[in-house]
Amino acid sequence: MENFIHDIPTKVYFGKGQISHLDEALRQFGTRVLMTYGGGSIKKTGLYDEIMKILNDGGFTVFELSGIDPNPRVESVEEGVKICRENKVDVVLAVGGGSTLDCSKAICSGYYYEGDDLWYMIKNVKGRKKSLPLVDILTISATGSDFDAGGVISNMKTNEKLGASFTYPSVSILDPTYTFTVSRYQTAAGAADIMSHIMEGYFSVTPDSELSDGLAETILKTVIKNAPIALAEPENYSARANLMHAESIACSGIPEFGKKYTGWPCHAMEHQLSAFYDITHGVGLAILTPRWMRHILKKDPSCQWRFVRFARNVWGLEGYDEAELAQKGIDALEKFFTDCGIPMTLTDLGIGTEHFEAMAAQANGGGRLSGAFVPLTEEDVVEIYKACL
Amino acid sequence: MENFIHDIPTKVYFGKGQISHLDEALRQFGTRVLMTYGGGSIKKTGLYDEIMKILNDGGFTVFELSGIDPNPRVESVEEGVKICRENKVDVVLAVGGGSTLDCSKAICSGYYYEGDDLWYMIKNVKGRKKSLPLVDILTISATGSDFDAGGVISNMKTNEKLGASFTYPSVSILDPTYTFTVSRYQTAAGAADIMSHIMEGYFSVTPDSELSDGLAETILKTVIKNAPIALAEPENYSARANLMHAESIACSGIPEFGKKYTGWPCHAMEHQLSAFYDITHGVGLAILTPRWMRHILKKDPSCQWRFVRFARNVWGLEGYDEAELAQKGIDALEKFFTDCGIPMTLTDLGIGTEHFEAMAAQANGGGRLSGAFVPLTEEDVVEIYKACL
Numbered sequence: 001m002e003n004f005i006h007d008i009p010t011k012v013y014f015g016k017g018q019i020s021h022l023d024e025a026l027r028q029f030g031t032r033v034l035m036t037y038g039g040g041s042i043k044k045t046g047l048y049d050e051i052m053k054i055l056n057d058g059g060f061t062v063f064e065l066s067g068i069d070p071n072p073r074v075e076s077v078e079e080g081v082k083i084c085r086e087n088k089v090d091v092v093l094a095v096g097g098g099s100t101l102d103c104s105k106a107i108c109s110g111y112y113y114e115g116d117d118l119w120y121m122i123k124n125v126k127g128r129k130k131s132l133p134l135v136d137i138l139t140i141s142a143t144g145s146d147f148d149a150g151g152v153i154s155n156m157k158t159n160e161k162l163g164a165s166f167t168y169p170s171v172s173i174l175d176p177t178y179t180f181t182v183s184r185y186q187t188a189a190g191a192a193d194i195m196s197h198i199m200e201g202y203f204s205v206t207p208d209s210e211l212s213d214g215l216a217e218t219i220l221k222t223v224i225k226n227a228p229i230a231l232a233e234p235e236n237y238s239a240r241a242n243l244m245h246a247e248s249i250a251c252s253g254i255p256e257f258g259k260k261y262t263g264w265p266c267h268a269m270e271h272q273l274s275a276f277y278d279i280t281h282g283v284g285l286a287i288l289t290p291r292w293m294r295h296i297l298k299k300d301p302s303c304q305w306r307f308v309r310f311a312r313n314v315w316g317l318e319g320y321d322e323a324e325l326a327q328k329g330i331d332a333l334e335k336f337f338t339d340c341g342i343p344m345t346l347t348d349l350g351i352g353t354e355h356f357e358a359m360a361a362q363a364n365g366g367g368r369l370s371g372a373f374v375p376l377t378e379e380d381v382v383e384i385y386k387a388c389l
Numbered sequence: 390m391e392n393f394i395h396d397i398p399t400k401v402y403f404g405k406g407q408i409s410h411l412d413e414a415l416r417q418f419g420t421r422v423l424m425t426y427g428g429g430s431i432k433k434t435g436l437y438d439e440i441m442k443i444l445n446d447g448g449f450t451v452f453e454l455s456g457i458d459p460n461p462r463v464e465s466v467e468e469g470v471k472i473c474r475e476n477k478v479d480v481v482l483a484v485g486g487g488s489t490l491d492c493s494k495a496i497c498s499g500y501y502y503e504g505d506d507l508w509y510m511i512k513n514v515k516g517r518k519k520s521l522p523l524v525d526i527l528t529i530s531a532t533g534s535d536f537d538a539g540g541v542i543s544n545m546k547t548n549e550k551l552g553a554s555f556t557y558p559s560v561s562i563l564d565p566t567y568t569f570t571v572s573r574y575q576t577a578a579g580a581a582d583i584m585s586h587i588m589e590g591y592f593s594v595t596p597d598s599e600l601s602d603g604l605a606e607t608i609l610k611t612v613i614k615n616a617p618i619a620l621a622e623p624e625n626y627s628a629r630a631n632l633m634h635a636e637s638i639a640c641s642g643i644p645e646f647g648k649k650y651t652g653w654p655c656h657a658m659e660h661q662l663s664a665f666y667d668i669t670h671g672v673g674l675a676i677l678t679p680r681w682m683r684h685i686l687k688k689d690p691s692c693q694w695r696f697v698r699f700a701r702n703v704w705g706l707e708g709y710d711e712a713e714l715a716q717k718g719i720d721a722l723e724k725f726f727t728d729c730g731i732p733m734t735l736t737d738l739g740i741g742t743e744h745f746e747a748m749a750a751q752a753n754g755g756g757r758l759s760g761a762f763v764p765l766t767e768e769d770v771v772e773i774y775k776a777c778l
Binding site (some may be wrong): 002003004005012013014017208212214218222225238241242245246258 | 390392393394396399400401402403405406407598599600601603604606607608611614615626627630631634635638646647
């Protein structure tokens with residue numbers, strides 16, 4: 001087992017009606033609030049009004065930044081920082097999914113950044129920095145941004161999509177009922193995102209981090225069981241709650257404690273798809289992951305042991321032919337994504353081969369994929385992209 | 390799934406050599422340190438000298454409280470508070486197992502307690518209070534006191550052993566190599582303690598908290614696999630590391646998130662054994678747990694579904710006769726404890742029936758066992774004690 005450091009300061013209120021803690025969560029930091037959100041679905045669902053009532057009743061002064069994109073842009077970060085500085089905001093309240101949370105984290109860190117070029121900050125931030133406090137209310141189970149420090153910001157001018165570690169939320173309010181209205185497509189994409197966060201770390205060379213492996217398998221099985229229920233019955237509380245519980249832990253680092261870090265190769269490859277084509281992150285991951293698995297299993301059959309465990313412990317597959325079992329586990333994953341209604345080829349998304357070399361070069365920038373479970377070259381990445389057509 | 394709040398501020402450094410972070414862990418709070426420890430085994434192993442070198446090199450001023458008992462006494466708490474107050478201590482450094490950590494937590498809380506009667510404080514503390522900061526270095530895998538706020542203190546004058554929530558450690562240093570010298574008996578008792586922390590919450594009426602149940606089963610399987618290895622090869626790093634990882638999470642509350650609280654009936658019953666007879670906590674739990682299981686399964690057969698899951702998912706047992714499976718899971722647990730070398734009857738420990746009624750009354754003080762998975766009366770508790778003879 002490898003050494004690790006556990007250091008997650010976020011307080012999580014999980015369950016129905018936990019918005020009752022919103023006032024106290026904000027007030028500990030002050031009364032001047034920047035509320036951030038996306039395209040306005042929270043106005044349709046009534047959540048916006050519910051929050052504004054609490055904030056008005058509590059005497060908070062509220063500023064707003066709306067229209068944060070699904071792949072949040074550096075321009076939104078710049079705007080948020082400007083609002084916070086001009087209005088001496090005490091705390092940011094992010095209401096939405098991973099995109100809104102990621103953008104808000106960058107705003108919180110950017111507030112104290114002394115330079116003018118926030119894209120430079122995002123590209124160069126190392127470790128946690130002094131930040132404005134962040135409180136969030138999650139409305140989709142996907143990224144786990146409510147229980148980690150990371151954020152991913154896009155610069156469409158340069159076709160770059162970069163992840164960085166900004167700050168942990170101080171308080172996250174996770175009420176599964178807020179995800180009842182999430183569409184089928186986004187529910188499925190969110191499930192794929194959660195599963196990817198696990199699989200990126202699960203496929204590692206470390207053989208003996210047993211608690212992490214068992215937790216990873218538990219999270220995968222939780223999603224495999226509950227995503228189809230949530231797709232069929234969007235207001236099934238138990239299914240939505242299990243998905244939300246899973247998403248929160250999946251990206252926290254906890255399922256990788258004690259394991260050798262892999263560099264998260266599918267995320268590296270997917271971020272290029274989103275950066276060049278602005279697609280839904282979870283869909284990109286669902287398309288890439290089975291192809292990546294088949295590629296590395298063929299490239300280095302000595303990694304088969306891990307796929308056999310995946311087939312047995314996650315998918316409940318049985319049999320003595322290990323090579324066959326390994327393949328069947330990957331097939332089961334691909335079928336699961338297909339059954340969830342995810343378009344499973346790049347062709348389906350209108351993406352062709354035109355940028356594969358450029359994307360591969362960016363995915364492996366600085367040789368970051370050389371530390372993956374099975375090390376990848378740019379040529380490998382191009383082959384994996386081609387297998388997704 | 391039930392609502393829950395996750396709020397654990399402890400920073401954990403896990404792995405070989407993490408003592409390199411000790412100086413910075415303490416220095417953030419000041420340079421006047423109370424170092425607490427037990428019977429002096431850390432002097433035999435060399436850990437005491439290693440720590441003192443770091444503290445001396447760092448220019449810390451160190452006070453010491455040694456001789457903390459396996460069931461820590463209120464007198465040690467009183468002495469520690471006195472030393473801290475007289476010497477304006479900035480931070481407490483606990484080096485040892487759960488007993489030393491529990492006592493140190495009570496000292497940290499007691500420091501700011503305004504009354505004179507610390508036993509009164511321990512009996513009446515509610516929630517976390519202002520406390521001196523606590524840093525710990527763990528030397529045995531058992532209680533999980535390194536990653537929770539609780540502590541259990543004994544008053545041998547009144548035959549009382551009480552648990553309370555004091556404060557979370559600010560920093561816990563978990564180096565599995567420090568457990569290489571733990572005796573067979575204490576390694577086995579620690580394993581039983583870890584497993585009990587899981588089973589107390591696992592046997593709950595909530596059917597759908599899937600991540601918590603899967604994590605609980607993972608921790609149990611981790612202990613079942615690794616405790617025998619650690620007993621056979623005390624310096625097997627992987628086995629010791631897996632046990633330490635398991636113990637840290639087991640008592641954190643995380644494996645019970647989303648589940649209805651049970652009141653931890655075996656702990657309630659065991660605390661009376663320790664209070665009246667000063668026995669090893671984990672041994673008392675190992676003796677009680679299988680008898681408690683058989684008692685509640687007989688009392689209320691409708692709880693059988695949970696034991697069937699336990700048999701299948703934890704012990705890997707197969708079969709279609711669910712009543713038989715349920716019994717076999719309990720038998721497997723009892724055999725495991727026996728194989729670990731734990732004395733499995735109260736008679737083995739020289740305990741007779743003389744205090745069973747008094748202990749049962751205290752175990753169920755205030756009707757606390759009425760909320761258990763299967764509610765227990767004092768009569769039930771006496772029967773369970775008798776079954777342990």
